[in-house]
Amino acid sequence: MFLSARTLLYDRLRLAISVGGMAFAVVLVLLLRGIMDGTVEKSTTYIDNVGADVFVAREGVKNMALSVSAVPEELVSELAALPGVTQASGVVRVTVTVSEGDRRQPGDLVGYEPGSGLGGPWKVTAGQPPASAGEAALDSVLASRLHVGVGDRVAIGGRDFVITGLTGDTTSIAGKLVFITLADAQILLQSPNVVSFVLLKIANPADAPSVAESILAEFDDTQALTRAEISGNDRDMLGELFLAPINVMSTIGFMVGLAVIALTMYTVTSERLRDFGVLKAIGAPQGFLLRTVMSQATVLGVAGFTVGLVAAILVGPVVVRFVPDIGVKVNWEPSVVTLAAVVGMSLLGAVVPVMRIIRVDPLLVFRR
Amino acid sequence: MSSPLVVHDVSKSFGSGDSTVRAVDRVSFQVEEGEVVVIIGPSGCGKTTLLSMLGCLLRPTSGEISILGEEVTGLSERRRARFRLRHIGFVFQSFNLISALNATENVEIALNLAGVAGTAARRRVSGLFDLLELTPRATMRPNDMSGGEQQRLAIARALANRPDIILADEPTASLDSHAGRVVMELMQSAVRAGETKSLIVVTHDMRILDVANRVLAMEDGVVREVDAATIRQAQANQAGAPGL
DSSP, rough: HOOOOOOOOHSSSHHHHHHHHHHHHHHHHHHHHHHHHHHHHTTTTTHSSSSSSEEETTTTOOOOOOOOEEETTTTHHHTTSSSTTTEEEEEEEEEEEEEEETTEEEEEEEOOGGTTTTOOOOEEEEEEEOTTTTEEEEHHHHHHHTOOTTTTTEEEEEEEEEEEESSOOOOTTEEEEEEHHHHHHHHTTTTTTEEEEEEEEEGGGGGHHHHHHHHHHHTEEEEEEEHHHHHHHHHHHHHHHHHHHHHHHHHOOOOOOOOHHHHHHHHHHHHHHHHHHHHHTTTTHHHHHHHHHHHHHHHHHHHHHHHHHHHHHHHHHHHHHHHTTSOOOOHHHHHHHHHHHHHHHHHHHHHHHHHHHHHHGGGGGGGG | OOEEEEEEEEEESSOOOGGGGEEEEEEEEEEEEEOEEEEEETSSSSSSHHHHHHHSSOOOSSEEETTTTEEOSOOOOHHHHHHHHHEEEEEETTTOOEEEEEOHHHHHHHHHHTTOOOOHHHHHHHHHHHHHGGGTTTTTTGGGGGGGHHHHHHHHHTTTTOOOOEEETTTTTTSOOHHHHHHHHHHHHHTTTTTOOOEEEEEEEGGGGGOOEEEEETTTTTTEEEEEHHHHHHHHHHHHTTOO
């Protein structure tokens, strides 16, 4: 083992370049996967934080993102009367354009009943949530892009609103949330007495699945999903949208890593071919020589992975700072898979050097 | 007691048909325990080919080589490697030390390959370094050592597993006369000290003849035994001849 370590450490600059190259490939893979996981997780921020245990929509609607749902508002009071339901509130959710002067940004509008305590913002970073007609709370990232703050006015869907508050943790790739009253939202949509979703709070959240089942059984034309279900559905759908490009980029990352390892191992072995010939001449078994190369490749791969993992964890928050729409979450599961792939890749990269060592003629020791 | 090395009617040819070159031609000799045998001859006469066959690195085209009573020409590659590790030590002209390892590690690796590790290996290295006056160089890399020191280190590696035979290929060719003499004296004393049974040196350096018990002269692949004193006299006459 010390031969492997010493040979790698002999040229420290090359070792640093090799580990750096490998780490770059690992960062690419982990960061892409982390962006996918983080962004998908962030995309369900409304569902996860709004406080509802069950979401009721029009029949067939199983997602909140990229879906259209409309149910009669009277359903809210009917659902509120169900056993186990402690609170019910209707919300309208639709994509709108928010503008201030020449600046325009897309927003994800949420119309909710301010008095209900359900459906509105959960983290107000400045000012107050909207309480009456003509008031709005904007996601803080959206507000900064529009260069507006509390007290300023913006146009939402063509109507004038005053900003009463700014909200945090409400930015995602699916949109930046804009909160107004339910009545204002219904006016904007010209759909009085209609809501997109009914949010239910259950006395015992563990009963949410059975409440959802009873709603499905009792109410025609509705879809009832627990928070975990609708959140999972949204994440799966967005994940699938991400998956193909992420896989392509990950494959490119792996190819880069493989090339780095193969090149490094080939160079190290070529330079040390005479050493291997000497060891063969003095009687080193083939297995020892192969183990030496394999362990070098593995050490190189694991070192590259470790540096890459740490770099990905450190770079993640920096990426989010510059691009708040996305999230970065380096999970342990893809990390373990990446580590296994890196080790496999390292061993694959050692194949050509191994072939050279098998063929090396120990008689080269007599060459001057 | 049987001879550590018996070479019987060994030939080695390269190429085929009209282009066949017979590098070693029906060579027979034996080496006794405690002997230092020097094989001399001009470049290209087949010395290194013969040494490669004695070291189980090359199979003869015909003939037999017995080392410690074991016929080695028919052994598989794997068994020949194991045989080399246990019974043969090599010293090369170009030292062939591993530059990534320090002096101690260069010797330890030979011991480790033979299954000697830890304290036993360190003790053996220490003993060899005392014998070969390398102790102050124990942690140095080969590239930071002089040619003479590198060759002494190569001898330490060759002696590490107490081989029965040491085969040395031009061990003084890369050294100045003083360093060359020191190296040869150390190898000779290793034989006397029982660190190895026999020493076979291939060279065209006539200064080495001083340490030889027997001298074999090789020319065009053929070996004949010669008297060292006669060779030295011939060398001296040649060196003193007018116009030379």
